Amino acid sequence: MLKELAMTCLAGAAVLPAVMARVRLSRAKHPSLTGHARMSRWLARQMPAYAFEGEQFFGSDGAGPALRRLRQEAFAGLSAGAATRAPRSLAMTEGMESGISDLQFTRAYRVPFQYADHFRGHYQLGGVATATAGVCVTDADGNSSIDLTGSYGVNLFGYDFYKRCIEDGAALVRELGPVLGSYHPVIADNVRRLQAVSGMEEVSFHMSGTEAVMQAVRLARYHTRREKLVRFCGSYHGWWDDVQPGVGTPRRVDAVYTLREMHARTLKVLETRHDIACVLVNPLQSLHPNSAAPGDSSLLAGDRTAGVDRAAYAAWLRQLREVCTRRGIVLIFDEVFVGFRVARGGAQEYFGVQADMVTYGKSLGGGLPVGVVCGSAALMRRFRNDRPADICFARGTFNSHPYVMGAMNAFLRRLDDPDIRATYDALGVWDERAEALNRRLAEGQFPVRVANLVSIWTICYSVPSRYNWMFQFYLRQEGLALSWVGSGRVVFSHNFSDLDFEEVASRVLRAAERMRDGGWWWFPEGATNATVRRQVLLEMLAARVRGRAHRGVSVTTGSNRSPLSASSGER
Secondary structure (H helix, E strand, C coil): CHHHHHHHHHHHHHHHHHHHHHHHHHHHCCCCHHHCHHHHHHHHHHCCCCCCCCHHHHHCCCCCHHHHHHHHHHHHHHHHHHHHHCHHHHHHHHHHHCCCHHHHHHHHCCCCHHHHHHHHHHCCCCCCEEEEECCEEEECCCCEEEECCHHHHCCCCCHHHHHHHHHHHHHHHCCCCCCCCCCCCHHHHHHHHHHHHHCCCEEEEECCHHHHHHHHHHHHHHHHCCCEEEEECCCCCCCCHHHCCCCCCCCCCCCEEEECCCCHHHHHHHHHCCCEEEEEECHHHHHCCCCCCCCHHHCCCCCCCCCCCHHHHHHHHHHHHHHHHHHCCEEEEECCCCCCCCCCCHHHHHHCCCCCEEEECHHHHCCCCCEEEEECHHHHCCEECCEEEEECCCCCCCCCCHHHHHHHHHHHHHCCCHHHHHHHHCCHHHHHHHHHHHHHHHHCCCCEEEEEECCEEEEEECCCCCCHHHHHHHHHHCCEECCCCHHHCEECCCCCCHHHHHHHHHHHHHHHHHHHHCCCCCCCCCCCHHHHHHHHHHHHHHHHHHHHHHHCCCHHHCCCCCHHHHCCCCC
């Protein structure tokens, strides 16, 4: 009996460390769905489709008849204005949509799905641009809008700057043409300049930021002989499976841990586990730690929050640096978006922390597609001298494409221009501009504020309105060009003068006034963001029940409605 008890105790003691490690890992995950990939994918499959049509579209928050009519008139005005302003661009966009899956996706997810059907049926938005100049972009109808898209981060110094980079880069390599495999001499200068900027020893060229991150992670796994990757809740590192384990990835991903950013429990996991190859950091998350990149398609209340505490985030990165050094974990900074924008030396310089590897993209290509990995010589090596068959393969047909390398060289050389260096010395102006705009919004008693990481901004709302997402269309009406995520991500190029920004601020204020006059910021007395979320949850449960009931109805009853139309309440 004693022997059996002793064996049981020994078995329990052997299992206990693994159990404790699992508990520590679970506690380090963010408690939201974005921190639990399997649960989020399961819930996404369960979420029913339902749509607001007619009166419901304008009164989903309980608005009375008068307010619904006011909103309907305002929406009709927006729709008519868009159609009148850009008929040619709208026609061209509609003609392309059936053949471009990306366009179909962005159109479907520009607003919350409950409102999408009615919205798409009554409001059309063109996506055709023909020219740029200064801080403006021109559409196919000749309309000029102030560009706040930043071309998803590419446009750092202004489109005129990149036009010159592309032209000068093409001239550098024109005699070679698109020769692949051989290196154009300009690459040597690119490597030297990237070594200086990144503080790293070696460089690897790729065709996109996603590819660069893939290669950095692969090298980290190769050299550590460990498999697990740690990323942080809400961060984005491209569209490949291992860094997007939740909604959006069709398969189960087990080689990644999604943990809480800026949390002691995460540090404890890193300190105690033996299977972690690398930690992947997107410094853009300093703007909204542990929250997914904001977009109006998921904005159902006023609970979007943002704001950078530079000192706190720098302290967090230093803690990561220390634990990764002790544990032999590769610390990777994904600077595809923020690189060269927040500082000349990127986030490493901005936060004062050196990574083991860093990835770049976006603006670095001088306007052409590019991804770059920079790292120490030991980490960048793809083979072992003592094991000739043990390699880490990574090649791409278009890596180091001469025209991309030429445009990159034009970009890197311009970083040394006195005028460009002056823009880095004056980056504090973006904080001043955000503060000034917030003061004016507060003076106008508008429930809107902006938060920024240098020239990357997001718009936040202080009221629990179900229609905050409508603000993007008033901004567009005022001639402000936004990306498909709307007010969630506003990216300025650094060639905005004070006069240019004053025009933007005036248009934002006019848009806010029209949004308020349209009745979209009304909300029921006592409503909070929590009550809005509960209301949405109840709607989903009701739609799911209706969907089950509908599936149980025989076709011979004459019912041919889909669950989507059955939830509209208007038919």
